Amino acid sequence: MGRLAQTDGLTEIQRDILATVREFVDKEIIPVATELEHKDEYPTEIVEGMKQLGLFGLTIPEEYGGLGESLLTYALVVEEIARGWMSVSGIVNTHFIVAHMINAHGTQEQKDHFLPRMAAGEIRGAFSMSEPGLGSDVAAISTKGVKDGEFYVLNGQKMWLTNGGTSSLVAVLCRTDEGGSTPYKNMTTFLIEKTPGFGANPTVPGLTVPGKIEKMGYKGVDTTELVLQDVRIPADRILGGVPGRGFYQMMDGVEVGRVNVAARGCGVARRAFELGISYAQQRSTFGKKIAEHQAIQFKLAEMATKVEAAHQMMVMAARKKDSGERNDLEAGMAKYLASEYCKEVVEDAFRIHGGYGFSKEYEIERLYREAPMLLIGEGTAEIQKMIIGRRLLEEYRIAG
Numbered sequence: 001m002g003r004l005a006q007t008d009g010l011t012e013i014q015r016d017i018l019a020t021v022r023e024f025v026d027k028e029i030i031p032v033a034t035e036l037e038h039k040d041e042y043p044t045e046i047v048e049g050m051k052q053l054g055l056f057g058l059t060i061p062e063e064y065g066g067l068g069e070s071l072l073t074y075a076l077v078v079e080e081i082a083r084g085w086m087s088v089s090g091i092v093n094t095h096f097i098v099a100h101m102i103n104a105h106g107t108q109e110q111k112d113h114f115l116p117r118m119a120a121g122e123i124r125g126a127f128s129m130s131e132p133g134l135g136s137d138v139a140a141i142s143t144k145g146v147k148d149g150e151f152y153v154l155n156g157q158k159m160w161l162t163n164g165g166t167s168s169l170v171a172v173l174c175r176t177d178e179g180g181s182t183p184y185k186n187m188t189t190f191l192i193e194k195t196p197g198f199g200a201n202p203t204v205p206g207l208t209v210p211g212k213i214e215k216m217g218y219k220g221v222d223t224t225e226l227v228l229q230d231v232r233i234p235a236d237r238i239l240g241g242v243p244g245r246g247f248y249q250m251m252d253g254v255e256v257g258r259v260n261v262a263a264r265g266c267g268v269a270r271r272a273f274e275l276g277i278s279y280a281q282q283r284s285t286f287g288k289k290i291a292e293h294q295a296i297q298f299k300l301a302e303m304a305t306k307v308e309a310a311h312q313m314m315v316m317a318a319r320k321k322d323s324g325e326r327n328d329l330e331a332g333m334a335k336y337l338a339s340e341y342c343k344e345v346v347e348d349a350f351r352i353h354g355g356y357g358f359s360k361e362y363e364i365e366r367l368y369r370e371a372p373m374l375l376i377g378e379g380t381a382e383i384q385k386m387i388i389g390r391r392l393l394e395e396y397r398i399a400g
């Protein structure tokens with residue numbers, strides 16, 4: 001472990017958890033990540049290992065069998081995992097978001113029913129807001145839930161579900177139009193339990209996960225569509241039991257998700273820096289190691305500064321949330337900064353590798369294809385800037 005991206009003030013438990021995860025990443029993830037990624041293969045053994053470590057229950061309260069850890073612990077764990085392979089952090093992330101939403105907004109029955117099995121990793125979560133026609137403009141969703149006695153009948157098409165195939169629980173945002181005063185109050189989150197896999201779902205008639213979307217990076221983890229055709233879901237599977245709250249529940253979920261994406265950016269950037277500074281001390285040109293050329297040293301200096309700045313901002317955003325304060329401003333800033341810096345650090349590490357950076361034999365090639373996803377997931381840079389800008393005008397409103 002190097003000097004960069006240290007976190008002051010951690011408890012002994014947090015330090016122990018991080019040391020364990022770091023060792024797991026170095027031994028079990030980094031050696032196999034690139035090969036699995038090139039084959040687009042789901043990392044089954046890694047997931048089993050994470051189950052054993054209790055990582056699926058990291059933030060779930062102890063009363064439900066989890067470790068009851070903070071958002072900060074979670075974010076630091078994600079940073080370590082993403083340093084090994086970003087896709088693996090994606091497998092944990094949607095699960096974490098759904099568990100957070102159930103814990104924060106679910107009925108007691110929903111918490112008792114889902115959280116213990118989620119903590120054990122037996123149920124794994126995915127969440128679904130996006131549709132083929134929209135991602136940023138969530139309020140424009142068209143997937144509909146219509147009340148029919150004690151059930152709701154769901155129809156529509158969803159897009160870009162991370163873990164859409166491998167998950168066994170999907171939190172799906174639908175328009176329910178039951179008299180809310182604004183579009184935001186007419187949306188409802190449904191908790192749909194399904195059998196993992198692709199094609200027509202054997203346990204939920206009318207629900208289909210067509211197959212994996214082919215992606216430029218972020219491979220191994222499945223990203224899918226979800227088709228709902230007259231899917232009947234009991235009314236008691238509305239998150240929180242009351243319709244019309246789904247938009248706010250999902251926004252709460254993506255807010256913690258944003259800290260998570262920032263943490264992923266930090267992890268990927270740190271790995272890129274490690275690869276860059278290592279390669280720069282091995283490759284020679286014009287009679288000396290390239291690390292001795294000032295132009296390369298300047299690159300390394302810029303990369304390290306970005307790694308450090310993004311880490312500290314991510315930690316600050318997580319701590320704000322853990323303190324119970326509103327953190328949308330800090331989460332937006334952390335996500336924006338960490339994802340942009342990650343892309344830049346990865347690009348610099350790629351340039352340091354010269355032609356070899358273009359070869360699939362070098363890890364930086366994988367990172368180069370992974371970093372762009374962080375610019376999009378949990379809200380694009382433009383959406384973060386809209387959130388940041390709006391909050392700044394609230395904070396700095398002048399009288400008159």
Ligand SMILES: Cc1cc2nc3c(=O)[nH]c(=O)nc-3n(C[C@H](O)[C@H](O)[C@H](O)COP(=O)(O)OP(=O)(O)OC[C@H]3O[C@@H](n4cnc5c(N)ncnc54)[C@H](O)[C@@H]3O)c2cc1C
Binds near residue numbers: 223
């Ligand atoms: C690999 C992957 C995994 C994903 N996983 C999930 C998931 O698990 N669950 C889920 O629900 N979604 C998921 N998504 C979807 C993701 O959240 C959306 O792709 C993202 O929110 C952007 O939406 P969009 O793709 O529809 O782009 P659009 O909203 O169409 O935006 C296109 C461009 O216009 C810009 N833009 C949009 N509105 C404005 C505005 N008002 N002002 C200025 N610029 C604007 C955007 O910033 C972007 O540059 C995933 C996406 C990817 C690629």
